[in-house]
Amino acid sequence: MLAVELFYESARNAGLLTAVTVAGGPINQTVHCAFRAPDETVLDGFALSRDYQLDYPAAWLTLAPGDTIEIAGSSYQVRDVRAIGDGSERRAFLSQL
Template sequence: MSGMIEMLYQAAQRAGLLKVAVWTPSSGASGGSAWVDFRAPDSEILNHFQLNTDYQIHCPLSAMPGVSAADQLQIDGIEYRVQAVRAIADGSELEIRLCKP
C-alpha cells in the first residue's frame, strides 16, 4: 500500500500541487529534500480575537524517515521547526506540524 502513497504524491508533484521542503535533522545527521503538501490554515484563538496559522505538511513516510520534533525545515525560503510528527492512514503517510522558530 505504501507504494500507492508515493504514486499519489508523484502525481500531485507533476500537477504542481506540492512544494519542496529542505529537511535538516536536529541530530546533525544528513537530511535532504522532499516534495510535500504544505498547509497554512488560519485558526481563531483568544476567543476569536486573533488568528493563528497552523502550519503543517503531509508527505510519504519514505520522504522523511526519522523526522522528529526540533528538526528544521525550509519551505519557500522560510524556516520552520518541527513541533510534532504523526503517522496517518495506514502509517505510510506523515502529518508534520510546524512552527516558526
C-alpha cells in the same frame, strides 16, 4: 512504489506540492510535500493564528520534533509528527522560526 507514494509523485508532477529542504547530516535533503498554513482561531475567537502543517509519505522523509526545515525561504521547526490513515503517510505540525 506504494499507492500513497504514487499519489504524491503524481501531485508533484502536476506542480501541486512544495519543495521542502531538511537540514541535517552532510547534505541537505529536498523532497516535495503538501504544505498547508490554515488559520486557527485563538484567544476565544479574538485572533487568528497560523497552524503550519506538512503532509508527506513516510518512506520519503523522517522528521522528528525539533528538526528544522526550510520552505520557500522560510525556516520552520517541527513540533509534532503523527501518522495518517494506515501509517504510510505522516503529518508534521510546524512553528515558523
